[in-house]
Amino acid sequence: MRNESLFEQLQDRPVARVVVNCAVTVLSVLLCLMISPTRLPGMEVAGIGPNWLLIWVVAWSVKRSMLQGALAGLALGLIQDGMTAHTPTHVISLMLVGILTARLRKERYLREDFISVALIAFAMAVMAETVMAIQYSIQGDRSLVEIWTYHQLIALGSAVLSSLWAPVIYFPLNRWWQQMSLLEQQS
């Protein structure tokens, strides 16, 4: 009931709606940023955890345009660069994730949201780690054999875990954004 009254209140106030919507979005990003340095038991395999920022970018881009996906990838990539190291950059991989996720017309292939989001997260995690591995290969301060054997481990581990945890981020956020766009259309 409380939720509905909140939505009703927001319906009449476009400014408050934008502010609340932004706050929820920013808070969800912050939550993802705060979980990334942790390795909670049950969330890691061989020291590798889910790629939370990638999950967020996928959740954001699934029902948005390519430009919006790219912008989200750019912003989160910059932040992740700040939290780890500037080179090789995470901007390229996360922007690609945003663009490709938005480009996929997933309704054509799969109806079920739960499975499609998990599948997208799996494929995108593999792709993102591959982009990172290519950057390391070009940079050339690690040996190629080391990079690509490690890449196999990371790509598989982070893809499996990211796809398992993707619905946790995707469902609440997606529901919220759907409600918001509904309100937008009504007013």
Add this chain to the structure above:
Amino acid sequence: MFTLRRWWDRHRLQIILASLALGSAAFLRQTEGAVLYEVYKLVAFPFQPNLERKQALENAQVQELQQRLTELESQNQQLRSLVGYVAEAKKSQITAPVVGRSADHWWQHLILGRGTQDGVQPGSIVMAPGGLVGRVIAVTPNTSRVLLLSDPSSRVGATVSRSRNMGYVRGQTSNRAIMEFFDKVPDVRQGDVITTSSLSKLFPVGLPIGRVQSINLNKSPAPEAVIELSTPISFLEWAVVYPHKPSVQTVPSNPGQSSEKAGGSVPAQSEPIEPQL
């Protein structure tokens, strides 16, 4: 002009929000996520291991060994003073809880719950039960980021403690590291203890790193040994930070592994290797 105006009216909000988002993201990148790590410290506070209890649980044998070590160290100091060796001043130490790991999988970092307010500086040495762990590469007021020995970009000048053969240790992302020797035929055996060498500019001499697990003398260009790191890096709960000033570099670093290559804010632990040694 009119179409431009209409376009602006329609997209004003999106553009403002997008530029805000990108602006704050760029700010976080430039400040190396300092704000984020401070918030992270606050959020992670209830989960931090209890240091006092940890220290109280140290068993009697460890204490006995420490006392013997102190005795031997003081004897060593006396002998050194007899031969006219100028000893370094006793350094202070900061015990810090491990509050997090790297925010992605390609880097091997630790996030410690102590920062500049407790006296941690970039370049400080981080030790844990078992030996050397890494060095501090970035600090915020209450957290610090440690580049681990197991990171592939980390290079530490090392020596075989028995035969004094020199080389350098580079990380392998797991609990193993690779030591490359400078000599063509190094005197090294399985089980030998590896410590930091006197050629290391970033680390003080004589800190234990690990043990030799296997040796490959036919490796080109230099013979290699697989080192088992003596610290259990994957499940560390606390570490000890020692302030350390990297000594002034007299020899320009080897271009093959210069710190510029590892790039940006993270100086690689490249050790300048003197060609004549």
